[in-house]
Amino acid sequence: MELFNGRIEIIDDDITTLKVDAVVNAANRSLLGGGGVDGAIHRAAGPELLEETRTLGGCETGDAKITKGYRLPAKYVIHTVGPVWHGGKSNEDELLASCYRRSLEVARDNEVRTIAFPAISTGVYGFPLERATEIALNEIKNFLKSDKSIEKVICCCFGKRDYEIYVNMAKRTFGS
Numbered sequence: 001m002e003l004f005n006g007r008i009e010i011i012d013d014d015i016t017t018l019k020v021d022a023v024v025n026a027a028n029r030s031l032l033g034g035g036g037v038d039g040a041i042h043r044a045a046g047p048e049l050l051e052e053t054r055t056l057g058g059c060e061t062g063d064a065k066i067t068k069g070y071r072l073p074a075k076y077v078i079h080t081v082g083p084v085w086h087g088g089k090s091n092e093d094e095l096l097a098s099c100y101r102r103s104l105e106v107a108r109d110n111e112v113r114t115i116a117f118p119a120i121s122t123g124v125y126g127f128p129l130e131r132a133t134e135i136a137l138n139e140i141k142n143f144l145k146s147d148k149s150i151e152k153v154i155c156c157c158f159g160k161r162d163y164e165i166y167v168n169m170a171k172r173t174f175g176s
């Protein structure tokens with residue numbers, strides 16, 4: 001599904017297979033790899049990715065750091081650390097929004113034109129998917145309103161259920 005003049009796209013796919021300028025990794029603060037999408041990205045990129053992330057000194061929750069993509073079809077990986085869900089009163093919404101904003105800022109600063117996001121924090125970190133989807137779509141839309149350099153942002157859902165939640169939220173967020 002395409003939105004916002006084709007600048008936002010929602011797909012159901014494995015993010016490690018996408019030929020984009022950058023894929024975003026839902027990492028943890030160590031940046032040393034983990035499960036879920038983080039593990040999949042490290043496996044597909046190869047051991048050189050870990051060699052580079054070791055040099056970065058970790059990453060704060062809500063922030064983002066860039067590396068090369070190594071054996072991935074993507075040129076770069078932007079590693080961002082989502083909040084762990086603690087019930088919603090620990091600044092989780094703002095921290096998740098910050099992940100999307102900071103990732104897009106880092107992308108823009110590195111001349112990235114096409115970027116794909118997974119559903120940050122909605123796996124092991126337990127953030128409710130609908131709430132996370134609304135935050136993701138609003139942050140991406142607001143960023144693209146003032147930025148003209150990024151041509152396409154792909155929301156890469158993993159599975160049909162997540163895809164349908166994204167599409168339904170997009171209809172509400174974009175009124176189409």
Ligand code: ADP
Pocket residue numbers: 013014015016026027035036037038040082118119120121122123124125126156157158162
């Ligand atoms: P977090 O710790 O931030 O919750 P997870 O990796 O556990 O990170 O989950 C984040 C999202 O990434 C979930 O929606 C999960 O289904 C999805 N995911 C897992 N593997 C992939 C993949 N290969 N491509 C795209 N999304 C993936």
